[in-house]
Amino acid sequence: QKEVEQDPGPLSVPEGAIVSLNCTYSNSAFQYFMWYRQYSRKGPELLMYTYSSGNKEDGRFTAQVDKSSKYISLFIRDSQPSDSATYLCAMSEGTNDMRFGAGTRLTVKP
Amino acid sequence: ETGVTQTPRHLVMGMTNKKSLKCEQHLGHNAMYWYKQSAKKPLELMFVYNFKEQTENNSVPSRFSPECPNSSHLFLHLHTLQPEDSALYLCASSQGPGLAGARTDTQYFGPGTRLTVL
Numbered sequence: 001q002k003e004v005e006q007d008p009g010p011l012s013v014p015e016g017a018i019v020s021l022n023c024t025y026s027n028s029a030f031q032y033f034m035w036y037r038q039y040s041r042k043g044p045e046l047l048m049y050t051y052s053s054g055n056k057e058d059g060r061f062t063a064q065v066d067k068s069s070k071y072i073s074l075f076i077r078d079s080q081p082s083d084s085a086t087y088l089c090a091m092s093e094g095t096n097d098m099r100f101g102a103g104t105r106l107t108v109k110p
Numbered sequence: 111e112t113g114v115t116q117t118p119r120h121l122v123m124g125m126t127n128k129k130s131l132k133c134e135q136h137l138g139h140n141a142m143y144w145y146k147q148s149a150k151k152p153l154e155l156m157f158v159y160n161f162k163e164q165t166e167n168n169s170v171p172s173r174f175s176p177e178c179p180n181s182s183h184l185f186l187h188l189h190t191l192q193p194e195d196s197a198l199y200l201c202a203s204s205q206g207p208g209l210a211g212a213r214t215d216t217q218y219f220g221p222g223t224r225l226t227v228l
Contacts, residue, residue, distance in 0.1 A: 008150055034216070043114070043200050043219035044153075088153070097166065098217060100153040 003027055006089055006101025015110050019076040023089035023101045026070065030091040030099075033065050035074045038086045038103065047087075048074065079108045112136055114220035116201050122226045123191065131186040131223045133201030140206030142184040143217065144176060147198040159184065160206055191227045198222045 006023045013019055021035075031052055036044035048063040050056045050072075056063045062075040072091070076083055089101040114135045123129050135142060144156040158166035159178040173195075175187040184201055202217040 002152075004152065006152075036219075041221075041224075043116075043202075043221045046216055046218065049216060090153075092215075095215070097155065097158070102150055102152045 004099050004101045010105040012107045017079050019079050021074040021087050021104050023072050029093045032092045033072050034090040036088040081108050081110050083108050116220035120224045128189040133184040135203035139203040140181050141204045143202040145200040193227050196227045
């Protein structure tokens with residue numbers, strides 16, 4: 001079993017749709033959860049950061065962490081073509097050894 | 111320059127060549143990282159430097175040799191690579207562990223070097 005599982009997609013949605021991206025993990029010691037966005041030919045950029053369980057909202061983006069189920073989600077409301085990118089989940093125990101998912105490629109069509 | 115920069119952005123090399131990748135961070139961070147990103151695979155952590163000292167080496171073949179002369183610069187020296195080493199090599203930096211109350215360490219990435227080994 002991989003330490004972090006993420007559906008690679010691709011995922012294609014119409015503009016304005018609500019997007020749900022998910023990761024599952026096996027290491028119950030993970031406490032810090034992040035979502036990165038990676039545009040084509042660029043490095044990943046930090047989008048959301050969450051500590052332990054709960055929700056965090058930032059504009060059109062909401063990150064959810066359910067530690068009991070070892071499941072994290074990223075929701076994008078009112079999706080825009082500019083949201084088209086690969087989204088990577090990442091998590092760590094609190095050291096600088098982060099574990100990444102394989103990334104989900106998202107396309108938002110106008 | 112701001113953030114994390116990497117040069118070159120693209121590199122094509124033969125299996126017998128020797129080349130180096132360079133990373134520079136302008137964020138005042140104390141930790142730097144090398145990752146390998148292959149298609150449809152998770153980012154693979156290769157090396158970690160904290161305060162210029164290598165603290166992690168995730169079973170990386172010796173044909174990859176890192177160098178961290180100071181906390182702002184990181185190099186990855188390449189020699190006798192294989193075609194399967196073709197990938198995007200990403201550098202990242204973070205504030206660094208060990209700071210009081212800072213148990214996590216958000217990483218900021220450079221744009222990467224796209225390496226092709228012929």
